[in-house]
Amino acid sequence: MTLSLRVATWNINSVRLRAPLLAGVVEALDPDVLCLQETKTPDEHFPHEAAEALGYAHRVIRGMKGYNGVAVLSRHPLSVLPDGRDWCGKGDCRHLGVAVDRPGGPVEIHNFYVPAGGDVPDPAANPKFAHKLDFLAEVTAWTAARGPARRAVLVGDLNIAPLEHDVWSHKQMRDVVSHTPVEVEAIARWREAGDWHDALRHFVPEEEKLYTWWSYRAKDWRAADRGRRLDHVWVSRDLAPGLARHAILKDARDWAQTSDHVPVLVEVAV
Known part of the structure; x- marks a missing residue:
């Protein structure tokens, strides 16, 4: 029997503020693994009780006060991969790599939160944009050194909408x-x-x-529909034939006190 793995990703934009919304994500998507970005809390204040109550007995978190932060919640045992990096030497908690135990062998999951880059697309004038480009260059070199991904999934808020129809107006x-x-x-x-x-x-x-993010600035985000696909799921080539379905929980954008991102799920045979 072929087993599948349901992996979801969500920029939750403060896990302590929005922990009650996790139940809605689980009810709608039923993920085996839930990857969160922008948790915005140090590890000692992570709401473990909420995750435990939803059936996620296995958790790895990497957080900091007020900014950034990533977490992986899993129904299956998992371990932290040994090659974690301090990207750009900033210590700002933007990546978690874990191995999830499955009968067919471990599945690597990488959870990323790429720097947003500020408002001015000029690295000379905008240090935040320069940092974003430096981050992308560093993570690309690291990826190349590791070689082609195998039995792996990469998710996260990558803060880039790359394709023409990943934005409302190219x-x-x-x-x-x-x-x-x-x-x-x-x-x-x-x-x-x-x-x-x-x-x-x-x-x-x-x-x-295809969008996963709609700005808080829109009075009626559905009517305007000026979205972007900032949240991504990539799978290694060996897993690609086993892709079974995807879901974008667009209704989550209407929840009270919600994130401006919506949860995204992919199910894949492993």
Whole structure:
């Protein structure tokens, strides 16, 4: 019997504030592994009780006060991969790599939160944008050194919408951070370095609109629908034939006190 693994990713934008919303994610998507970004809390204040109550007995967290932070919640035993990095020497908790135990062998899961990059797409004028490009260059070199991914899934808020229909207007967004040519080229190099397969576009053709984020600034985000696909799931080429389904929990954007990102899930045979 072929076993599947359901992996979800969500930029929760403060896990302590939005811990009650996790129940809705679990009810709708039923993930085996739930990867969170922008948890914004030091490890000692992570809401373990909420995760435990939802059936996630295995947890790895890497957090800090007020900013960044990533967490992996799992129904299956997992271990931290030994090659964790302090990206750009900033110690800012933007990556967790774990191995999830499955009968067919461990599955690597990498949970990333890429720097947003500020508002000005000029590394000379904007240190935040320079940091984003440095981060992408460093993670690409690391990925290339590891070689093609095998039995692996990479998820997270990568803060780049690379394709024309990953944004509401390609023409108007080309000079906006998250869709500039330099970022699009950088994320393509990263994905190619690990020979990763874009799992969401596996199901949704590139000519169709696909979003996972809608700004808080929109009075009626559904009517405006000015979204971007900032949240991604990539799978290694050996797992790609086993991709079974995906889900984007768009209704989560309507929840009270919710994140501006919505949860994303991919199910894959492992």
